[in-house]
Every structure is written in C-alpha cells, then in structure tokens.
Amino acid sequence: METLVIVKLPATTTNEVNKKIIGVREEGGAITLSRVLTLVIAPDSEECLEDSIEAANYASREHPCRVIVAFAGDRKADRPQLDAEIRVGADAGAGEVVVLRLQGELADHPSSAVLPFLLPDTPVVSWWPAAAPAVPAQDPLGKLANRRITDATNSEDPLAAIKSRLQGYTEGDTDLSWSRVTHWRALLATAVDQAPHEPIKSAVVSGLKTEPALDIMAGWLAARIDGPVQRAVGELKVDLVRDSETITLSRPQTGVTATLTRTSRPEARIPLARREAKECLAEDMRRLDADEIYHEALQGLDKVQYV
Amino acid sequence: MSDWHNPLRDKRDKRMPRIPGPCGLVIFGVTGDLARKKLMPAIYDLANRGLLPAAFSLIGFARRDWADEDFGKIVYDAVREHARTPFRQEIWDRLEEGIRFVQGTFDDEASFGRLAETLDKLDAERGTGGNHAFYLSIPPNAFQTVCEQLEKSGLARQQEGRWSRVVVEKPFGHDLNSARELNAVVNSVFPEESVFRIDHYLGKETVQNILALRFANELYEPIWNANYVDSVQITMAEDIGLGGRAGYYDGVGAARDVIQNHLMQLLALIGMEEPVNFGPRQLQAEKIKVLSATQLMQPLDQTTARGQYAAGWQGSEKVAGLLEEEGFAKDSITETYAAIALEIDTRRWAGVPFFLRTGKRLPRRVTEVALIFKRAPHLPFDKTMTEELGQNALVIRVQPDEGITTRLGSKVPGSQMEVRDVNMDFSYGSAFAEDSPEAYERLILDVLLGEPSLFPVNAEVELSWEILDPALEHWASQGKPELYEPGTWGPESAAEMLRNMGREWRRS
Numbered sequence: 001m002e003t004l005v006i007v008k009l010p011a012t013t014t015n016e017v018n019k020k021i022i023g024v025r026e027e028g029g030a031i032t033l034s035r036v037l038t039l040v041i042a043p044d045s046e047e048c049l050e051d052s053i054e055a056a057n058y059a060s061r062e063h064p065c066r067v068i069v070a071f072a073g074d075r076k077a078d079r080p081q082l083d084a085e086i087r088v089g090a091d092a093g094a095g096e097v098v099v100l101r102l103q104g105e106l107a108d109h110p111s112s113a114v115l116p117f118l119l120p121d122t123p124v125v126s127w128w129p130a131a132a133p134a135v136p137a138q139d140p141l142g143k144l145a146n147r148r149i150t151d152a153t154n155s156e157d158p159l160a161a162i163k164s165r166l167q168g169y170t171e172g173d174t175d176l177s178w179s180r181v182t183h184w185r186a187l188l189a190t191a192v193d194q195a196p197h198e199p200i201k202s203a204v205v206s207g208l209k210t211e212p213a214l215d216i217m218a219g220w221l222a223a224r225i226d227g228p229v230q231r232a233v234g235e236l237k238v239d240l241v242r243d244s245e246t247i248t249l250s251r252p253q254t255g256v257t258a259t260l261t262r263t264s265r266p267e268a269r270i271p272l273a274r275r276e277a278k279e280c281l282a283e284d285m286r287r288l289d290a291d292e293i294y295h296e297a298l299q300g301l302d303k304v305q306y307v
Numbered sequence: 308m309s310d311w312h313n314p315l316r317d318k319r320d321k322r323m324p325r326i327p328g329p330c331g332l333v334i335f336g337v338t339g340d341l342a343r344k345k346l347m348p349a350i351y352d353l354a355n356r357g358l359l360p361a362a363f364s365l366i367g368f369a370r371r372d373w374a375d376e377d378f379g380k381i382v383y384d385a386v387r388e389h390a391r392t393p394f395r396q397e398i399w400d401r402l403e404e405g406i407r408f409v410q411g412t413f414d415d416e417a418s419f420g421r422l423a424e425t426l427d428k429l430d431a432e433r434g435t436g437g438n439h440a441f442y443l444s445i446p447p448n449a450f451q452t453v454c455e456q457l458e459k460s461g462l463a464r465q466q467e468g469r470w471s472r473v474v475v476e477k478p479f480g481h482d483l484n485s486a487r488e489l490n491a492v493v494n495s496v497f498p499e500e501s502v503f504r505i506d507h508y509l510g511k512e513t514v515q516n517i518l519a520l521r522f523a524n525e526l527y528e529p530i531w532n533a534n535y536v537d538s539v540q541i542t543m544a545e546d547i548g549l550g551g552r553a554g555y556y557d558g559v560g561a562a563r564d565v566i567q568n569h570l571m572q573l574l575a576l577i578g579m580e581e582p583v584n585f586g587p588r589q590l591q592a593e594k595i596k597v598l599s600a601t602q603l604m605q606p607l608d609q610t611t612a613r614g615q616y617a618a619g620w621q622g623s624e625k626v627a628g629l630l631e632e633e634g635f636a637k638d639s640i641t642e643t644y645a646a647i648a649l650e651i652d653t654r655r656w657a658g659v660p661f662f663l664r665t666g667k668r669l670p671r672r673v674t675e676v677a678l679i680f681k682r683a684p685h686l687p688f689d690k691t692m693t694e695e696l697g698q699n700a701l702v703i704r705v706q707p708d709e710g711i712t713t714r715l716g717s718k719v720p721g722s723q724m725e726v727r728d729v730n731m732d733f734s735y736g737s738a739f740a741e742d743s744p745e746a747y748e749r750l751i752l753d754v755l756l757g758e759p760s761l762f763p764v765n766a767e768v769e770l771s772w773e774i775l776d777p778a779l780e781h782w783a784s785q786g787k788p789e790l791y792e793p794g795t796w797g798p799e800s801a802a803e804m805l806r807n808m809g810r811e812w813r814r815s
Contacts, residue, residue: 179322182322183357185315186323186324186325186326186357187326187361189323189326190327190328190360192314192315193313193328194436195468197311200315224314225314256397257397265434268329268361268362268433268434269401270360270361270401271357272357286322287321291322293322
C-alpha cells in the first residue's frame, strides 16, 4: 500500500502546483492510473471540505479521477492568495487530490484557479456538497463541467432547494437526494412488476420533513403514475395503491431494515439502510449523460400534494 | 397480460438496477468447493449490493444430516471467508431468514418430495411465488437422476406466472456425443430457454469488455482482420497443479476442461462479426456463425501439442509430477497441457491461425488474448535500426491485472534512429476492480432475472466439441503425453509446433 503524501504549498501559483504534482508522482513512484474524469468540489466550509474529500476518495475507487477542491476562504482579504495542498497515495483514493484555498479577489474566480488542473480530454464533474448556485450550469465551476451535482440534503431549506432545481435545470444536472432513493425506487418497481398487473391509482410518500429524497421520490411517482401523489410528514414509508392491493415499503427512520407489505401476501424484510453521500456520489459519477428521469421527477414535484 | 407496462420502469432510467422478483435458489452439491467459495459468497455480495429480492430464499440439498441452522452456519462461514464486499450484519440477518436445508439423496423420491414441500412452504411463508432456480453443482453423471426427480416431483414444471430454471456447470459432456446426450437429458425436463449453462468466463468484466472494445470503438475494427492480423494467441495458464482434483480431472484433461469452453468462447467473441444488438439471440447467432466456420488446422501431429507436468521445481517450490499426485492413476495419460491451432474460414479471418493453449504448472497464472499484427511491409529503416523491433500486438489481459496492452515500436532516445518495442497500457487497475462484481454474481443475477445473454446455448456447446473432437481422437491414439518441467511454458512439442509455422508463443 502506498503511503499518503501531503504537500503543502502556501501562497503559491497554479504553475508551481502543477509542477509539484508531477514531481510528487515521480518521487513517490505513484503510478499514473488511467483516470476517467476530473471531479471539482466546491465546499462551503472547512468541515464540509474534509467530508467531501473523503466521499470523493471513496468514489474515486470506482471512478479513478483527479479531485480538485476549490474552496473560497476569506474573500475580503487584502491581497489575492492561493494556498494549495496536494495529496497523493493511500487515502487519496485512486487519483490525486488538489486542494485550492482561494482568498481575496481570487475567491471570485475559482474557475481560473481550477482550469490548469483539469485532465486533458476527459469529462469534468462539478459537485456542490452543500450550498449550490441557483443555476449550476451558469456558475463558473458549472460551466467547466459535463455533469453538475448538487445536494439539497445539506442546504438550509431542503424542500425549497430541491424544488428550485427545476428552475435552474440544465441537461447534466443531478442531485444526490435523487441517488439516495435509487434502491427504494428499484424495490418499488420490482414489486409493481408482480401480478396483479393493475394501474397504480394513488401514492403516499411519508417521512421526515427535511428529507428531500422523499420529495423527489414523490415527484418521480407523480410523474410516472396517473393519480394523486401525497407527501406527508410522519413515519418513513411509501404506499402504492392499486384496486386490489396496496404495496407498502416502510422503514424505521434510523433503521437499516425495510419491510415490504402487500395486501394478503407475506411480509418481506429487506436491508435498506440510508445511503451515505459517498455511495450516492459514486452512483452519480457512473453516467454523465442527461438524467431525463430526474428531470421528469423535478417536474412531477409540482403535482405532489403536501399534507 | 402481455401489454401490461410497469409505469415505474423506463428504459431511460439507467440508474435503476434490475432486482429480480421473489424467488428461491436451490443448490445441489452444497458441500462442494464451488458452492462454498463462489456461489454462497456471490449470493451474499448480491444481497449487499441490494440486488436480491426481499423474499429471496436459499435452499441447500445434500446427504448430510443437517438442520437449517447447520446449513446456515456453512453459508455464514463461506460468506465470512470468501465474500468480496464487507460483512454487514443486517444484510446477513435478512439472508439467513430465507435459508433452508433439505436432507436427501438424488435417487430418493421422498427427498424430492420434502424439497417440494419446503419450497411450497417458502412460497406461502415468504412469498417466493413458485419461482425457483435449481443449481446443479454436481458431477454430470448425476444430472439425469436429479433432472428426472425434479420432473417427477413437479418442480420442473413450467407454469403460467411462475418460472423454474436449471443451472448447469461444465463439463458439458466429454465429446460431441456425450454432450448431445447430456443436453437431451436436461432438455427432456427443462426447455432450452430455462437452461442456463455457466461458463464463468463470460461473466467476467474483461470478457464482456471485448464487445465494447471491438464494437464501440472506431480504432480497432478496421484492423481486426486478416489484412493486418498475423495470428491470434489465446492463453489460459495456471501455476497450480492438480493435487486433490483427481476425481474430476483424471481422464478429462486440459483440452476438455478449458479449451472446449472458456477458450472457444473467447475465440468466438474475438472472431465473430458485429451482432445487430446485444440481445441474447443476436449474440448467439454471431457466435454460432463463427464457430461453424472454425476447424482444426491439419495435420494434427504438427498443429497440436499436449503434455503432462513432471516432478521438479516451480518457482521456489519443489512440486510433484502429475503421476505422483494423489488419486491419479500411475499410468494416467491425462494431459495437463494442451495447445491447438484453428483456422476460421471467413472473409475476415482466412489465413490467420488462432492458437489456443492452456496448462497447469506453468510459470504464472494468466489468461489473455493476443492479436499479433503483421510486420510493416516496407520499413524505411535499415536492419540495424529495427533489430529490436518485434511485431505489434494488442493484448487483452483477462486476468489477473485486467486491462489492455498495445505493443508498438518507438524510437530509442539518442542521436541514432533505433526502434524498440514499448508497451502502451490500459489497466482496469486495482482501483476499478475494487467494486467490480465477481463473475458468479453477474451470472446468478442473470439467472434470477431470466436474462440469457451470457450463457452458451446448446448449439455453441456442440459446435465447440465438434471442433475439438478430432484433436481428442488424435491424441487418444498417441499414447502418453510428453512430459514437461513444472514452471515452464509447456512441452517442447508446443514450441516446435509454432516454430514449424514460423511463429512463436508470447511469453505471457
């Protein structure tokens, strides 16, 4: 196992950093892996910065990538300054991590600082782990990217955040709250595959008020079925109502085991822990084309009845 | 209702994994190596990835006098030891709820009655809905008995709204005739679309990647033919010996064990034309076409080689020869190394020999496909400049160190024009591999989903035997195979065979 090498470069230039990256790789004997993309992270706090690097490192084991963190520090500093940090090996996942702390006027030009580090001829993914721009594709870091990932879960008003995504939507946008419910959606779809093959008349999604994953799941159902979809606050569950039966997928709020019940059939239990951000991120990096189903789910959100 | 469409499904929803409906998997031969090292861990890994249905049940059938819990313990130990994904208690707990054991023997009708009862009960208790896959991880001579019992007990019956599938492992016979008989036995009970023959090579990511490499790229297909390719070498080498495997291997040999299935499938994927899509029928059609055009090169005494490893040193270890391995007949003529040369009589490949080789106790474990290209026709270099230049090659490394290597000539830095071979490398890397599923995971999932793309059909199996049979017959008339030193690349006759054709084996 390689050891983690951290090189700190205070008050530096992008040029110096680029030279150093090559140097570190050569010295450490770290092999240049075939990296498939560049991941740009735009955290809004120091704490969020470390968490998101950890998630990115996890995802980089599935998608070898270069991770560039663009963190705006003190915007009011007198002089623009770039403090950089390079991490290679072990915990830095399957690529290298370049942390760029931008101060002063430079903080308003993150894309200038990031551009020299983008890998040639490979896609760029930008990720805002917490606060996100209203129109990600218009943001300087969003303009660089083929895929733009936001996360309504960590915003101050998750519901408002996920609802606002439709307005700012551009092909290539996704939100981690959407990947959080992929397994829920798959289990529901599999349950509906089974007879009786009746249309779904209505649906209820209920759970914590501050869980935008449930809102987007409700939006998805509203877009897919011909009938009312309600979003309630309460125990965590989804009901799909058909003429002769109701399919319910439920889970204790903090539990790891879900229960699938259907009228007049044995109950089934299934592991279904809440997905962590790192797993969601890895899933989101799997595809870089437009997620049309996500877009439709955002549109469906307008039809959801809040009760 | 065939026009029923699930509104929650959408082709464009590429994120959503396909999870099979409620079902149960019955394993015959649960005490075997394969079940413990591959099947059980793969099932856990599938559960861990969230790809098994809520009511999934796993049923073991064996002679042992076990309770459900005892079998559960066996599965638990296998999972702890061999699973690739991290152990999570909550996943195991759910899996364990669906584990059952049925004690019985293959020839005992009552045992299968009990099995049917157990499955009925699971249908009622857990809602498995009468959907069952029967995994025959047993010697082929027991296939017939088990298939008949499954039929008698009604378990094999195909009914509306439920499914019953059978999974069989190699060897699919030992020659064309026996393969036909075996297929007849299985097909008399299970229709062909319910038969899943496992060739675990087809479950490997690198093997599936051959299709992507060839047909998703513009770069390779134009040179993927006899105009540019000189020859193709397909190698599966193993460094281990056969200690403890006499029961399975003696009398079978390397060609039947590996060439007939794995290497022929690799050859089909490398040699076939572009399918119109990746549907199972379309893929099979192309594989069948190329296999129908394939035959052994003649004369067989010059174009084939076989060997048996002798005692000696392999790496740093002193190892026994095959004849001293426990369980092998002292006069066994079973080959542990086999090489054959094939020609594919199509416009694409006419004149390009395909060399297939496999062996035990070779220097290292490696499976690869190498396309060796012709030399550039006119080199504006004089001989001294290109002395060190070999032929260009494209190597698909199937295992280990999965990836693709291109070998090409490059100028050596300096004031003189000198060209030497260098490698350009694409590696799935340890990074990618970390989360890529094991071949068996993919294949078991496909069985439960009823997705037959990655399973060879009857016709492919029979064609492969048809191609190989003349070599087997030729060898049978030749007496003892040539001995080779362990830890080397096989017998001298194998090297000789390629030298006669003006070529040499790659050092893989």
